[in-house]
Amino acid sequence: MKQFLVFVRKEFYHILRDKRSMMVLLGIPIVQIVLFGFAITTEVKNSRVAIFDPSKDVYTRQITERIRANAYFDVRFILDSPAQIDQLFKKGQTDMVMVFGDNFAGQINHTGEAAIQLITDATDPNQATTMNGYATNIIHDWQQERMQTLQVPIQIKPEIKMLYNPEMKAAYNFVPGVMGMIFMLICAMMTAIAIVREKENGTMEVLLASPMRPIFIILAKAVPYLTLSLVNFTSILLISVYLLDVPVAGSLGWLFVLSLLFITVALSLGLLISTIVDTQVAAMLASGMMLIMPVVLLSGMIYPVENMPLVLQWFSNIIPAKWYIISVKKLMIEGLTVGSVVKEMALLSLMAAALITISLKKFKKRLE
Template sequence: MKRFIGFIKKEFYHIFRDKRSLFILFGMPIAQILLFGFAITNEINNVDIAVLDHSKDVTTQEIINKISASKYFTIETFIEREADIEAVFKKGKIKAVLNFEKDFGQHLITDGFATVQIITDATDPNTANTISNYTNAILQNYQQEMNKNVKLAYQIVPQTRMVYNPELKGVFMFVPGVMTIILMLVSAMMTSISISREKELGTMEILLVSPLKPLQVIIGKVVPYIFLSIINATVIVVMSIFIFRVPVNGSLFLLALESILFIITSLSLGILISTASATQQTAMMISLMGLMLPTILLSGFIFPITSMPLPLQVISNIIPAKWFIIILKGIMLKGVGISFLWKETLVLLGMTLFLIGLSAKKYKIRLE
């Protein structure tokens, strides 16, 4: 046992002596969480739009003022002809044009309706759709204010309530996903590189003929990264709470246990990668390309899994990140306990046991 503890201490010393490894372990996660939290969002604010007002009456001016007063839009320019619409879009700055028909206010009073055309730049479909929805909401609000004293025979008044994220903050979606990606990449990549380095330098065989058993060598390589990944997870949660104001409505103890389980799953995957990698470069490429893209695309982090083709929905079930993101959102945002997350927990536990067993078999074949 003393030899085993000494070996673990040696691994810690080796990690802390390598400044590049320390930067990857602690610098990149902090940079990524800040980047995703502040820069990447599905919300829109201060979007530049243009206005083509054929009517120029009191009603259109009230609507324009209402849109301009919102935090979502900034009226960049007024154009005079429909022929100018394409020109302003080609410049790339304007994302939408509001086109008010002639005699807008008069049509609204005499006919009971008037037309305003919302033209959006759909080179980014999600942004175009969001702009259209926000503009429609402002117009409907203006219409309700005009009709507040008008009694209708029948009225359907929808009332929308957003639970778990009432302000629709994009960071509430991105933080659990970023935490998953960071723990997956750091744990799997660093473990696979660590063991591949020993194999590349020819020192792994020396370790395996030492008084330590092969399993002890592998565990000794993994234990430091479990400890360091737990520190990373703690830093991410603390930053999420105090910088991005993401709540943790559930049990912190359960969150810690689930995070440790996912870290061990990722480390087991890293060990498996190292069995297929003779060099550090190969391990790095497999870790980055083989884990990062599937984690981002097939975990539900950015794109809804239900919107994907059926084959991809099936493949997503073997991505550990999918299940951990569900667990994180359940604990942090919904405040649920293990009674609601037992299935996802069992899936991660089963993946961990499978990966550990497969890795042990591969190492026995290749290194003994």
């Protein structure tokens, strides 16, 4: 029994002195429960709403105030012209626009009927359906109260208009997200494992003893995965267009440039991970927990970022996949010009430059 306890104590010492293993064993469960607890929600909160109200009467103000007071909506714009509606959607500044009909109160008082149009960004069909349902319920509740007050029948039937995805196909939302996840999986994880494998097997020293400079050795490791990612990019687009009926409404050339930029970021992340860990198992865990899980949960691929707590919304800004998915939706689904994704491409470029610089510098230090 004493010998058994000695061996148990030895194993505890081995685990406790490995700080990276301790982080994996104790840190990752905490991160997972926080992310799954707060990020995964089917509710739609803080949806950005703009209102165009040509009537500006007491009834439209009452409905507007109910929308403003509702936790599901965040009224950010009161529009002066219908032309502003298209501009807001193109800039990605609103999720829904509520348009009141002319002489709204007069129509209700004289005919008992009035018009409201709900224009929604349907690139995420689930979110669009939920937003329309919330807004319709608010309008219906106001209508019921007015009927009780006026003792006359009132009928307000909102007209629903779905932008960019009128058929409400889920593929419009999932294709950009799957592209981001696949590139991150192939480039980051496989690059990290490939480099760590050389270190783990002791062959990295042999490679460094060759006449080739270390940076070219690393690039040689990354090029095959870059090529495979471009092949996947082509196959995903072909399947999306010809099998899933998802159009490439914008520039195919700029979509390619954007994807190449994101692939570069993913390769840089893989290189950075390879400088931190020393085993293939650790590389797989780091890639899966640090990259794949945040891509799925915090990039907006499945769950809208606006629904999450403010801290997670801030954290999502450092996830490259978030900006890539936003850009792909704008170029591929909404058919906008490259000018609409300048911010996203600039952020991805900065991330790529920073990651490459840090990774190469750290990698050289480890090999000296």
